[in-house]
Structure formats: structure tokens, C-alpha cells
Amino acid sequence: MPFNLPILLTWLRILAIPFMVGIFYLPTDWLTLQERNIAATVVFVAAALTDWADGYLARKLNQTSAFGAFLDPVADKLMVATALIMLVQLGRTDAIVATIIIGREIAISALREWMAKLGASKSVAVSMLGKIKTISQMTALPLLLFHSPLFGLNTHLLGNWLIWAAAVLTLWSMVYYLRMAWPEISRRGGASG
Numbered sequence: 001m002p003f004n005l006p007i008l009l010t011w012l013r014i015l016a017i018p019f020m021v022g023i024f025y026l027p028t029d030w031l032t033l034q035e036r037n038i039a040a041t042v043v044f045v046a047a048a049l050t051d052w053a054d055g056y057l058a059r060k061l062n063q064t065s066a067f068g069a070f071l072d073p074v075a076d077k078l079m080v081a082t083a084l085i086m087l088v089q090l091g092r093t094d095a096i097v098a099t100i101i102i103g104r105e106i107a108i109s110a111l112r113e114w115m116a117k118l119g120a121s122k123s124v125a126v127s128m129l130g131k132i133k134t135i136s137q138m139t140a141l142p143l144l145l146f147h148s149p150l151f152g153l154n155t156h157l158l159g160n161w162l163i164w165a166a167a168v169l170t171l172w173s174m175v176y177y178l179r180m181a182w183p184e185i186s187r188r189g190g191a192s193g
Contacts, residue, residue: 002063002065002067002068004058004061004063004065004068005054005057005061005063006053006054006055006057006058006061006063006064006068007054007063007065007067007068007071009050009053009054009057010050010054010068010071010072010075011071011075012047012050013047013050013051013054013075013076013079014074014075014078014079016043016046016047016079017047017078017079017082019043020040020043020044020047020079020082020083020086021082021086023036023039023040023043024036024040024086024090034148037145037146037147037148038146040086040145041142041145041146044079044083044141044142044145045142047079048079048138048142051072051075051076054068054072055072073109077105077109080101080102080105080137080138080141081098081101081102081105083141083145084097084098084101084102084141085098086145087141087144087145090147092144092145092147092156092159092160093144093159093160093163096167097163097164097166097167100167100170100171101137101166101167101170104170104171104173104174107174108173108174108177111177111178111181115181115184118184118188129169129172129173129176130173130177132169133166133169133170133172133173136162136163136165136166136169137162137163137166137170139162140158140159140160140161140162140163140165140166141159141163142159143155143156143158143159143162144156144159144160144163146159147159
């Protein structure tokens, strides 16, 4: 397993997850709810920035690797799924949104893995639609974690609009990926176990 700066940043993103969750389990006399919200938002945003930084550094330093390409999306999905589950528990978003987004991530990850085994991974490469979904989602989650007015903006309302938009885009992009993979699926005769 290679170890370099981009992979270290990816591991730090994974290690940030228990800290983000743990903030909400600290004794109430340690941090107010608003302080918890701010701390969780800072951890999430810092982790999101490492996602950008690890990809940039891997390309810039010519340190791309198969392991890094595997670990990076795993770290992203763990961070997003954890944030969504926390937000459902805090009553800041609906379970249906979390189910749609997490379920789609599992389904598309499995589809990509299967297509890679078939040698047809290009048919499910990341699309612009998927990138727009990610932007909507990664903007919504810190707004919902912050959960207080910011520069006159109702972060809860804006975050919920964006997370619902991300859920719709999630379904739309899942249909897109399935349509792209369908010729290969039907050519191979369906599922194999």
C-alpha cells in the first residue's frame, strides 16, 4: 500500500469522522449547541477541503495510485453518509433524503465495481450531472450542520432546499449511470454472482 501526502490527507478525512460525530456527544456543559454546530461544520468543511487538496496534490506531485483512487471516494461517501445520519438524528433533514443519497451511493459504487470487473468502467465514469449533485450536497451539509442564521441567510431552509435538490439529482444521475451501463448489462445477460 503506497503512502504519500495525498493518501495521508484522505486518511485524515476518514479520521475526522469520529470527531465530527463526537462533538455532539460531549457533555452539555463543555459546549453549547451553537458551539457544537460550529465545531462540526468546521470539521466537515476542513475534511471537504482535504478532498480537493488530495486530488490536486496527487496530480501535481505525480503521486496518483490505484489505492488512492479507491480510498478517496470511500472517504467521501463515509463523510457524507455520517453527516446525513447525524442530521437525521438532529431532526435537521428527512430520513428519506438520507436514504436516497446513501442508497444511491451504494448502488452506483456496486455498479462501478461490477462494470470495472467487466472491463467497461468508462461507461459509468463520473458525469457533469454527478458533479452538480456533489456541489449541491457539499454546500447543503455544512449549512445544515451550522443551523443558524449566517449573514442574514436562513441556513436551515437553504440547506434543506439544496439537500432535496441533491436528492433529486442523485436519482437523476443514478438513472443516467444505469442507462449508460445498460448496453453492457444487457449484452452480458444480466447479473452474475
